[in-house]
């Protein structure tokens with residue numbers, strides 16, 4: 001019951017994505033008093049910075065490299081024994097509820113169907129299933145037709161085939177629910193539908209174990225993928241489903257309205273705090289130039305003396 005509420009909230013969030021992003025408002029220099037409240041604001045801002053990095057290279061801890069030419073690129077990569085995939089930030093790729101072909105062996109074609117086919121009308125908007133970054137945008141005449149592959153921060157890669165049009169580009173950072181294409185029947189397809197695949201490190205997972213198209217919902221808050229080595233194809237990887245428990249999902253249920261209001265205020269303030277993570281070779285001067293602020297101001301905001309050195313990985317405020 002509890003996780004149901006959360007999922008609904010996530011879904012609602014996915015529908016309001018078109019709302020304008022927060023104003024990129026550059027406030028006047030703000031000193032950073034080291035009190036408890038500012039620390040809370042900073043920690044939210046730092047969290048946002050890490051989220052932005054996660055956008056740059058989603059699931060970097062799982063994937064050995066980034067490659068944007070081939071859908072299959074994980075031939076020799078070892079699968080983890082177990083990997084928990086967080087499904088909570090989902091958006092259904094299509095609002096259509098009718099599955100026309102399941103995942104698995106198709107005797108008629110004597111081949112595996114590595115995804116699920118969902119009914120669609122020509123031109124229906126197809127949306128990113130989770131936050132992530134577009135890895136492949138391609139046209140494959142004899143197969144997927146117009147296809148988009150997204151690598152998500154939860155470790156999954158999703159594949160969307162037979163699109164009539166692409167609406168995204170390689171390398172685009174996406175939020176769950178962002179439009180990525182229009183439904184169609186390009187490639188090897190006999191009618192307009194969405195061919196949808198879910199994979200972890202190239203290993204196919206039956207999308208129906210994650211997404212319930214009829215119910216327009218995910219099957220749980222988490223899905224636990226069990227690897228057991230490469231080469232175990234279809235159905236043999238004994239993937240199991242696990243729904244979130246109350247210990248897994250703590251969503252401020254015990255917070256008072258005042259605490260919630262404060263948290264919201266902090267979040268708004270954090271949204272205005274801009275942070276920069278120092279990379280190798282950067283200097284205060286190059287960082288100041290990059291963000292259009294003065295070196296003095298950078299020093300002031302971060303409590304740096306004129307002789308202080310910065311180091312890679314250090315996080316600096318710049319607005």
Ligand SMILES: [Zn+2]
Pocket residue numbers: 101113115116117194195196
């Ligand atoms: Zn298909």
